[in-house]
Amino acid sequence: MNVLWMIGQSILNGLTMGGIYALVGVGLTIIFGVMKVVNFAQGEYLVIGMYITLVLNQLTGLSPYLLLPPTILIAYLFGRISYGVVVKPLLGQPGQYFVVATMGLSFVIISVLQLVFTTNFWAVETSLKSVSITWKGFSLGLPRIIACGFMIFFVVLVDFFLKRTDFGRAMRATSENTEVAQSLGINTNKMYGFSFAVGTTFAAITGLLLSPIYFVYPTAGTPFKTIAMVIIVMGGPGNIGGAVASGLIAGLVEAFTATFVSNDLAPAAAYLLLIIVLAFKPAGLFGKGARVA
Amino acid sequence: MTLKEKINLKTLGIMGALFLAACVFPALTKNNYLISVGVVLFTYAALGTAWNIIGGYAGQTCWCLASFMAIGAYTSFILKIHFNLSPWLGIFAGMIVSAALSMIIGLVSFKQRNMFFSLMTIAFSEIIRVVLVYGKGITGGSNGIFITYKKDSLWQLTLKSDKIFFYIMLAVLAVVITISWAVEQTRLGYYLRSIRADQDAAESLGINSYRAKLKSFVISAMAASAIGTFYGFFLTYLDPTTVSSLNVSTKIGTMAIVGGLGHLFGPLIGAAVLIPMTEVANAVLGSSGSGMLLYGAVLLAVIIFKPGGIISFFQKDGRMKKNGRKTERRRAHGSDS
Secondary structure, three states: OOHHHHHHHHHHHHHHHHHHHHHHHHHHHHHHHHHOOOOOOHHHHHHHHHHHHHHHHHHHOOOHHHHHHHHHHHHHHHHHHHHHHHHHHHOOOOHHHHHHHHHHHHHHHHHHHHHHHOOOOEOOOOOOOOOEEEEOOEEEEHHHHHHHHHHHHHHHHHHHHHHHOHHHHHHHHHHHOHHHHHHOOOOHHHHHHHHHHHHHHHHHHHHHHHOOOOOEOOOOOHHHHHHHHHHHHHHOOOOHHHHHHHHHHHHHHHHHHHHHOOOOOHHHHHHHHHHHHHHHOOOOOOOOOOOOO | OOHHHHOOHHHHHHHHHHHHHHHHHHHHOOOHHHHHHHHHHHHHHHHHHHHHHHHHHOOOOOOOHHHHHHHHHHHHHHHHHHHOOOHHHHHHHHHHHHHHHHHHHHHHHOOOOHHHHHHHHHHHHHHHHHHHHHOHHHHOHHHOEEOOOOOOEOOOOEOOOHHHHHHHHHHHHHHHHHHHHHHHHOHHHHHHHHHHHOHHHHHHOOOOHHHHHHHHHHHHHHHHHHHHHHHHHHHOEEOHHHHHOHHHHHHHHHHHHHHHOOOOOHHHHHHHHHHHHHHHHHHHHOOHHHHHHHHHHHHHHHHHHOOOOHHHHOOOOOHHHHHHHHHHHHHHHOOOO
16 A cells, blocks of 8 residues: 555545535535524534435335435425524524524434434445445545535535525625615525525435435434534635535545544544634634624 | 622522531431432532633633543543542642643634634534543543542542542532632623623723633633542543533533523522433433433523523523613624624
C-alpha cells in the first residue's frame, strides 16, 4: 500500500462522506438562515428518515431510492407537525429557549424510537448495497456515489428555488430582515414553518441515502448532528454554498485523519478544525463578516 | 446595600432547615440505596447550580459541563492511580485543566453570540469524549478506569460507606450554592443579567460582555470539575459514556431549566424533583431509555409552557412573562441570535 494510493483513496472517501455531511448541513443552514436558530435535533430528523425508509422498505420491499417521494412527504409532514408543537410556541422567546427545546426534542425522539424499535441494529436491504466501483485499485461503494449525486441534485434544486421563485425570494427576504419582510406583506411565520420543515426534510433525505450504507439505530444521527453544526458555523450563517464546501472539507479532514493518524481520532478532527476556524475567522470560512440579520 | 440586607432571612431559614434535615437523614435510614440516591441528587443539584452561572445568569446555553466534570474526575483518578496523590490535591489539578480549557473555548466562541457558544460546547464535549476513548494507555479507553478499594481513608477518598459521601456532597453543594450566590450578588452577577437581558444595551453602558461571559464560564467549569472529582470517587469507576456524554450535559442543564433558569435555588429544586422521578421511572418502566424520555419530555414541557421553571409557581410577580414579551420585539429586529 503506497502513500499515493492512500491519499487518493482518502480523497475519494472524504469527498463522498463530505457530500453526505453537506446535505445535512444544507438542511440546517436553511433553518438557520431564515429563523436564526440552530435545530439541535437535526440528527434525530435524519434518524427518522432512516426509520421511515426502513419501515417502507420492509412493507413494500422496494429499493430505498424508489421510496424517496413517500419518505420526503412523511418527513415534511413530521417536520411541519413538530414545528407547530415545539417551535411555534417559542417564536419571540430568547434564542436560548429554542436551543433547550430542540435539545429536549432530540431526547424525546431518540427514546421514543428506542421504545418502538428497540436499540437493535436494523439494515435496509438493497441489491446495490454491496456494489462498489473499482478503478486502478481505488474503490468506492455505489450507495455513496448515489448519495453524492442526490446531494448535488438537491442543492441545485434549493438554490434554484431560493433564487428563481417568488416563494424562495420571500424566504430570503425573511432571512435578510424579518421586520421589513413583514411590512412588505410576507407572512414570516409561514416562512418559518416552511423552512423548518424543508430543513428537517433534508435531514430525512440524508437518512434515506445513508440507510443502505449504515445500520439503522436510534442514536445513528448523533455524529451527523454535530458535523452539521460544524458545517453551518464554518460555512457562515445561511450560506448554502459555504455549507456544501464546508461539508466537503469536513469529510476530507476526517478521512485524512482516519488514514494517517488514527481512526479513533477522526471524529475529533473536524471539531478541532471548527475551533481553529472560529478562532481566526469568527464569521466562518465563507462568511461575509458579521451580518446582523 | 450591606451584606446583611442582601441575605434574605426567610430563604436562609428555609435553607437552614433543609440543610439540617439533610444532615440527620443518613442517621434515620439504614437503606443504602436511599443514601446513594441522595448523593446523586446533591451531585446533580451542585452541577446544575454550576451550570446556572453560565447558562442561567449569563444566558449562554452550555452543553459541555459533563466534560469538565469528566476532566475533574479523570485528572484526579489518574493522579491517584499513577502517583498515589490524594484527590484533595488532585481536585486542584483538575480545576486548573478545566479553567485553561474553558478559557480557550470561551475566548474563541464568545466573539459570536449565544448559538455559537452552544455549538462550540458540543464540539468541545465531542473532542473530550474522543480523546478519552483514544488515550487508552492513560484513560483506559472506552473500558474506563477504576479505583481499587484497599482501606477506608478519608484522605484518599476510598470509603466503603456512602454516608460519608453523602455529607461530602452536601458540603460541596453548599459551597457551590454559596459561590453562585456570590456571583449573583456581586458586580459580575449584575453584568451577566444585564447582558442576558440585552447585550447591546449592556455594552453601551460600558460593560465588557466578552470578559464577563468568560469569567462566568471559567467559574462554572472549575466548579463542575471539582464536583466531578468527588462524584468520580463516589462512583469509583469512570468511563467516557457515563461521565462525559452529551446526555449527562443535557441532564445537568435540565436540572437548572426545570427548577428555574437564572434563579439561585432553581437547580436544587430541579434536581430534587427530577432525580427521584428518574429513579421511579427506571424502577417502574425498567429501561434506561425511559429516563431519557422523561428528561426530554420534561424539558420540552417546561420550556414551552412554563419557561420560568418550577420556581415561577412560587413567585408572585410575572417577571418571566414580561421578559418574554420584551424579547419578542427584540428578536423581530433579529439582533439576537
